[in-house]
Amino acid sequence: MSFINYMAREINCKLVYYGPGLCGKTTNLQYIYERTNPEAKGKMISLATETERTLFFDFLPLSLGEIRGFKTRFHLYTVPGQVFYDASRKLILKGVDGVVFVADSQIERTEANLESVENLRTNLAEQGYSLDKLPYVVQYNKRDLPNVASVEELRQMLNPTNVPDFEAVARTGVGVFDTLKAVAKLVLTELKKGG
Amino acid sequence: MINPQMVMYEEEFNQIQAVVDRLVRDANAKVVFIVDKNGQLIAAAGDIDNVDTTSLASLTAGNIAATGGMAKLLKENEFATQFHEGEKANIHIQLVGNRVILVVIFDSRSSLGLVRLRVKKASEELNHIFEALLKKVQEPGADSPFAEITDEDIDNLFND
Numbered sequence: 001m002s003f004i005n006y007m008a009r010e011i012n013c014k015l016v017y018y019g020p021g022l023c024g025k026t027t028n029l030q031y032i033y034e035r036t037n038p039e040a041k042g043k044m045i046s047l048a049t050e051t052e053r054t055l056f057f058d059f060l061p062l063s064l065g066e067i068r069g070f071k072t073r074f075h076l077y078t079v080p081g082q083v084f085y086d087a088s089r090k091l092i093l094k095g096v097d098g099v100v101f102v103a104d105s106q107i108e109r110t111e112a113n114l115e116s117v118e119n120l121r122t123n124l125a126e127q128g129y130s131l132d133k134l135p136y137v138v139q140y141n142k143r144d145l146p147n148v149a150s151v152e153e154l155r156q157m158l159n160p161t162n163v164p165d166f167e168a169v170a171r172t173g174v175g176v177f178d179t180l181k182a183v184a185k186l187v188l189t190e191l192k193k194g195g
Numbered sequence: 196m197i198n199p200q201m202v203m204y205e206e207e208f209n210q211i212q213a214v215v216d217r218l219v220r221d222a223n224a225k226v227v228f229i230v231d232k233n234g235q236l237i238a239a240a241g242d243i244d245n246v247d248t249t250s251l252a253s254l255t256a257g258n259i260a261a262t263g264g265m266a267k268l269l270k271e272n273e274f275a276t277q278f279h280e281g282e283k284a285n286i287h288i289q290l291v292g293n294r295v296i297l298v299v300i301f302d303s304r305s306s307l308g309l310v311r312l313r314v315k316k317a318s319e320e321l322n323h324i325f326e327a328l329l330k331k332v333q334e335p336g337a338d339s340p341f342a343e344i345t346d347e348d349i350d351n352l353f354n355d
Contacts, residue, residue: 004203057257090264091261185350
């Protein structure tokens with residue numbers, strides 16, 4: 001649910017990075033954090049376990065610039081990917097304006113990807129959203145690893161509706177900003193439609 | 196549009212800010228702020244230069260969401276009040292009208308009793324303001340400023 005503040009002349013939107021455990025959601029946010037000008041970002045918060053697994057969420061506030069005198073601010077969240085944190089994932093989806101699904105391209109993670117995308121659909125539906133109507137992009141991460149499925153295969157499995165999708169290596173930043181820009185653009189376009 | 200938008204106008208913002216400003220004084224608080232349930236900061240007052248209100252807003256909303264999840268499991272409607280006591284700072288968190296969250300940070304210059312009392316009154320006032328705001332947003336003709344933007348405007352944002 002975007003928040004338009006006429007007083008502060010700003011618009012705030014919420015983006016959620018979803019995907020199976022260890023697919024690179026937090027790594028996406030870390031890269032964005034590292035490569036963004038200090039004045040355009042707030043503090044990145046990670047609620048993680050001692051072994052650096054996301055426990056509840058990561059949070060990164062970003063300013064993207066102005067549109068017609070309104071500052072556009074995006075709040076980026078990740079969900080905990082591990083299967084048993086489902087209750088937390090549901091909470092983080094509340095009020096979401098756009099979703100990035102980060103897939104792990106490794107062949108052995110095929111099932112985890114499928115399970116996670118299905119879980120995303122179910123959790124959104126529980127809150128009255130439909131994945132098919134929400135601004136949504138897919139990222140095929142870890143393209144640098146040797147044992148990866150082809151993009152065609154991944155697309156067939158994970159992106160049947162043909163939303164914008166990107167190949168990425170989040171660790172080095174390949175595709176990270178392309179993904180972010182694509183989903184931010186879709187969210188703004190949706191706002192325009194909804195006006 | 197799938198999501199109803201939260202909108203804040205100048206008139207209501209000033210009313211809310213007045214309540215928040217007064218609460219800082221009446222409760223002897225360090226900081227008071229209001230967050231929506233999605234973690235967006237709506238208003239803040241007090242010693243806000245020394246706290247990261249954006250981060251606090253997001254964590255408060257996460258906290259309320261998690262507590263709400265627990266309430267649901269226990270077949271409770273909600274846990275409307277939370278209090279965290281630290282060595283120096285304390286945080287009082289109050290859900291207002293199940294819509295927004297009122298957060299008061301205070302130290303030994305105040306007390307939980309005083310904060311509770313003042314929060315109760317402020318919550319009632321805030322509830323009225325947010326109810327009126329909600330009605331206003333739902334009125335026809337309350338257009339989003341984003342209806343006017345063009346694809347070009349959006350593209351320009353990303354030309355760097």
